[in-house]
Amino acid sequence: MTTPLKNTKVITANRLIDGDAVWLGTNGQWLDRVDNALVIESKEQLEAQMVIAMKSDADNYVVEPYDIDVNVESGKVVPTKFREVIRTKGPTVRTDLGKQGDFQAHAA
Template identity: 35%
Template sequence: MVTINKNAKEELKSVITANRFADGRVVWLTDQGYWSVKLEEAQVISSQSDLEFAQEQAKKDVAAQYIIDPYSVELNSNNIPLTTREQVRAFGPSTHPEFNPRSIQETIPNE
């Protein structure tokens, strides 16, 4: 879990993420206390007390078997996760346009 450093030059921000128990989807805790599949709906946390409160909410949702494996994710100044792993979880895998199945099919000549 992230600990927010109050003495940092740039304000650190984070969000809480988990996987939904029912289907394994990546979800993000919103400021209304529900879980969304959209990162842009996540509550952006910038204080230690808010982080601790959100972590407690996540623990309750684990106990209710709504989510599994909650943890905090640090964000950059544009509210994008700092790590590649979390960017993939938030936005999906990145693939080169050449490997798009549609573009491959378009390049195969008709027989």
């Protein structure tokens, strides 16, 4: 028996060495993109995943993990807050920078 969350969530942090935004995937891996982040649906799952995230913090891989509300739209994970959307992409005023810039560079 699990307690469903009001909003589905993912866990995010910044990577210690370069400050890059990262999201927690399955098996405790941190991902550079939100797309395949582990979507958490219950309170119990959130608690368990936060333990994993905090271990990464203690292991000095990420800094100060926290959870954010997300929706899954057409199979894509989309944060509900604009601040978090910006973290998944990069500055809205410089689409050549951040994650969106990396994508452009790879596509070129």
